[in-house]
Amino acid sequence: MRVNHDRLVSMLAHHPRSSRAVIGGVAVLPLIIMLAGQARAEPNYAVFLQAIAGDGVVVDADEAIREGQDVCTLMAPPNGGSLWDAGKLVASRHPDWGIHLALKFADRSVQDICPNRGSF
16 A cells, blocks of 8 residues: 555644654653763763852862762762762761752762763
């Protein structure tokens, strides 16, 4: 059986369910691509250091990167620590920061350093 391509496209374009499915599929595709890219993202130390400086964190760059990597290790399987656990770890090393700034540091670590950040 031969199908008229133009007629099929026209029918699908005017069918309410198919257009929603196509629009929904098109809308979801960039999100899937973005999440897949984040799951294997390379650490971006420059962005991390700039972000924590903007948050008011004052610390040596090498120390910040090491501690950010410690956050990643704590949160990655098999450890499976939470962001709260990571914040407490950072706060224990920098009690003068307080938990709020320590949590910001841990969050920035996840965003910019952790290679498996899409899977936490």
